[in-house]
Amino acid sequence: xxxxxxxxTYGSDHSTLIGLLVKWWICGRTGHHWAVEGGPSFGPHxxxxxxxxxxxxxxxxxxxxxGIVEVEGTRPVYTxxxxxxxxxxxxxxxxxxxxxxxxxxxxxxxxxxxxRCFLPCAPREVLEAIRIVSAKxxxxxxxxxxxxxxxxxxxxxxxxxxxxxxxxxRRIRGYLFRGGQESESQVYCSKDKG
Numbered sequence: 001x002x003x004x005x006x007x008x009t010y011g012s013d014h015s016t017l018i019g020l021l022v023k024w025w026i027c028g029r030t031g032h033h034w035a036v037e038g039g040p041s042f043g044p045h046x047x048x049x050x051x052x053x054x055x056x057x058x059x060x061x062x063x064x065x066x067g068i069v070e071v072e073g074t075r076p077v078y079t080x081x082x083x084x085x086x087x088x089x090x091x092x093x094x095x096x097x098x099x100x101x102x103x104x105x106x107x108x109x110x111x112x113x114x115x116r117c118f119l120p121c122a123p124r125e126v127l128e129a130i131r132i133v134s135a136k137x138x139x140x141x142x143x144x145x146x147x148x149x150x151x152x153x154x155x156x157x158x159x160x161x162x163x164x165x166x167x168x169x170r171r172i173r174g175y176l177f178r179g180g181q182e183s184e185s186q187v188y189c190s191k192d193k194g
Contacts, residue, residue, distance in 0.1 A: 003189035006147055007169045010159055017071045017103050017147070018056045025059045025067070034060050039068070042086040042094065053082055064096040073107035076121075077129045084133040087140050099141040102130070106149035106167060116153070118167055121146035122175070127182075135180025144175040145188070 001024045009016045022035045039055035059067035068086050072079040083100045104126065106118035122144065134142045149167035159165035171190040176183050 001188065003172050006172060007189055007191060009169065010155075010167065011165045012073075012107070013105060013147075013169075014071055014073065017105065018069060021069050021071070021101055021103065022057050022059070029061070032062055035069075036060065036065075040091075042082065042089045043091060053085060055082070055086060059101075065093055066096060066098045068097060068100040069103075070100065071103045071105070073105050076102075076104045076126045079104075080126065080129040080133055083142065084136060087133070087137040097140060099143065101143045101145065103145040103147065105147040107164070109151070109163065117151045118149045121148055122173075127175075130175075130177050131180050131182075134177040138179035142177040144177065146173050146175075147171075148173070 002020055005020060006013060006017060018037065022037060025035055026033050036058040037056070039058040041053040042055075043053060055068045056071050057069035058065045059069060068083055070079045070083060080102060083102060086094060086100070087097055089095075104121040106121055108119045109116060110119055111117055126144075130142055130144055134140075147169060148171045150170045151163075152166050152168040153163070154160055155163075155166040155168075169191070171192055172188045173185065174188055175185040
């Protein structure tokens, strides 16, 4: 996986992150793996309600949809709950789902002055939401990937235009959940020393 690309992308890296995950999937087994970006909805929704339950991508093997990709910066718990709706969908073409990859990246700021920082990607409520979905669908793996950023002030060059660009990608970590439990975790890539 080209995680170094994510560690060197500033601002809204949403599209880049979706692309990296799709590329990883397709290159893993050329000819059998493919993807649908701007994925379909998990089911019908009431007219006039916000959102339609679409995902960022569906990962497919041969003719079957096997994975859901969600990349999120601002509404992680909502997005995790949406993954559960995909797992429980009544649509026949989603019954073959085996896993979901949820990548959460830092983009929300808090504090003032020297205390200004990005909120953590995996606070307790995010991990609990994943445990709930994973427990409800124990035969489906849920991979949580977090991309943490540090607040770097002042940012050099073009990054000085808005503090949104002042987030320096620092570490990418993955967690695997099965049957409601975190079964393993590892740091995929890091700029941290030591």
